[in-house]
Amino acid sequence: VMDNEVDVFYRELPKVELHAHLNGSVSFQTIEKLISRKPHLNIEHGMTAIGKGQRRTLDECFQVFKVIHQLVDTEEDILMVATDVIKEFAADGVKYLELRSTPREEKNTGLTKKRYIETVMKAIQQCRKEGVDIDVRFLVAIDRRNGTEVAMETVKLAEEFMLSSDGLVVGLDLSGDPTVGHGRDLLPALQKAKNCGLKLSLHLSEVPSQLEESDLLLNLPPDRIGHGTFLHPEVGGSASLVEKVVKNNIPLELCLTSNIKGQTVPCYAQHHFKYWYQMGHPSVICTDDKGVFCTDLSQEYQVAASTFGLSREAVWKLSQSAIDCIFAPDTIE
Numbered sequence: 117v118m119d120n121e122v123d124v125f126y127r128e129l130p131k132v133e134l135h136a137h138l139n140g141s142v143s144f145q146t147i148e149k150l151i152s153r154k155p156h157l158n159i160e161h162g163m164t165a166i167g168k169g170q171r172r173t174l175d176e177c178f179q180v181f182k183v184i185h186q187l188v189d190t191e192e193d194i195l196m197v198a199t200d201v202i203k204e205f206a207a208d209g210v211k212y213l214e215l216r217s218t219p220r221e222e223k224n225t226g227l228t229k230k231r232y233i234e235t236v237m238k239a240i241q242q243c244r245k246e247g248v249d250i251d252v253r254f255l256v257a258i259d260r261r262n263g264t265e266v267a268m269e270t271v272k273l274a275e276e277f278m279l280s281s282d283g284l285v286v287g288l289d290l291s292g293d294p295t296v297g298h299g300r301d302l303l304p305a306l307q308k309a310k311n312c313g314l315k316l317s318l319h320l321s322e323v324p325s326q327l328e329e330s331d332l333l334l335n336l337p338p339d340r341i342g343h344g345t346f347l348h349p350e351v352g353g354s355a356s357l358v359e360k361v362v363k364n365n366i367p368l369e370l371c372l373t374s375n376i377k378g379q380t381v382p383c384y385a386q387h388h389f390k391y392w393y394q395m396g397h398p399s400v401i402c403t404d405d406k407g408v409f410c411t412d413l414s415q416e417y418q419v420a421a422s423t424f425g426l427s428r429e430a431v432w433k434l435s436q437s438a439i440d441c442i443f444a445p446d447t448i449e
């Protein structure tokens with residue numbers, strides 16, 4: 117399932133994970149438990165993960181999330197999934213984790229969006245009580261396909277939780293199939309979120325030809341960028357987009373294996389990590405969906421190091437500098 121030949125150096129390296137979608141992070145073992153809870157769905161492992169050497173179109177990746185969502189549709193499921201995911205990140209040497217997830221309503225099981233977030237909060241608190249060695253925060257996600265109104269509702273919910281969750285909810289994520297919907301329709305909701313103190317991490321230019329949308333969203337500006345694969349001129353982006361990112365010093369969350377397996381980047385060597393890292397721009401290595409893409413953060417650091425020839429010292433610095441990009445207030449650590 118996973119390539120376990122990761123050097124102990126990368127495992128033991130204290131790491132910060134800033135871009136992890138809850139339902140994309142579900143491990144093989146947890147999927148196994150979910151499948152046995154719901155045998156009638158006839159879901160097999162091949163439908164929930166993209167194995168070693170395999171590739172899918174981004175579109176096919178979004179089909180995979182639909183399958184996982186069928187498996188995770190009750191409070192109990194969410195509690196188990198969130199608890200397992202947190203413990204797995206901790207076991208991989210992640211000391212600070214920002215999880216993100218799209219609150220879902222499930223009519224069949226009585227799940228509400230509010231209950232969804234409360235359940236993730238419960239998992240975070242339980243792990244803390246058990247002494248799991250990791251600081252976990254949460255970003256409420258907007259699925260861009262759902263449009264203006266749902267986005268606005270989600271922001272309201274996120275704001276409520278920001279004020280009541282004891283600092284656990286720190287921000288908002290914009291994600292979902294990048295080929296569906298337009299950022300312009302979500303601007304008012306994102307602006308509102310920003311005004312009320314929620315930090316913004318936006319998936320930006322994950323696919324080509326979104327210059328106009330990226331420009332619009334960069335004017336907010338967001339606090340971090342997910343992927344930003346097609347921002348720079350060499351791949352059809354533009355100097356003015358890059359300038360906005362640099363001027364505002366907006367960190368990029370870079371997910372190498374995700375982009376390779378989703379085929380938005382042709383190979384590791386051509387990953388845009390190189391462009392931004394060489395420029396000295398804040399670049400944070402992340403997993404995106406460790407379950408779906410069969411990876412973990414140690415492995416992503418190792419791949420980055422071997423692909424771009426980073427020394428151990430450089431890897432330490434890279435992982436250390438991610439701390440400057442977290443959304444939790446400075447008071448921690």
Ligand SMILES: CNc1ncnc2c1ncn2[C@@H]1O[C@H](COP(=O)(O)O)[C@@H](O)[C@H]1O
Nearest residue numbers: 137138139140181217218257259291292293
């Ligand atoms: C591969 N690149 C990606 N690009 C954009 N959005 C992505 C994504 N990977 C995951 N998601 C978003 O996260 C959801 C699953 O987790 P949650 O149910 O929210 O926990 C997906 O449905 C999608 O909206």
Ligand SMILES: [Zn+2]
Nearest residue numbers: 137291342404
């Ligand atoms: Zn993502």
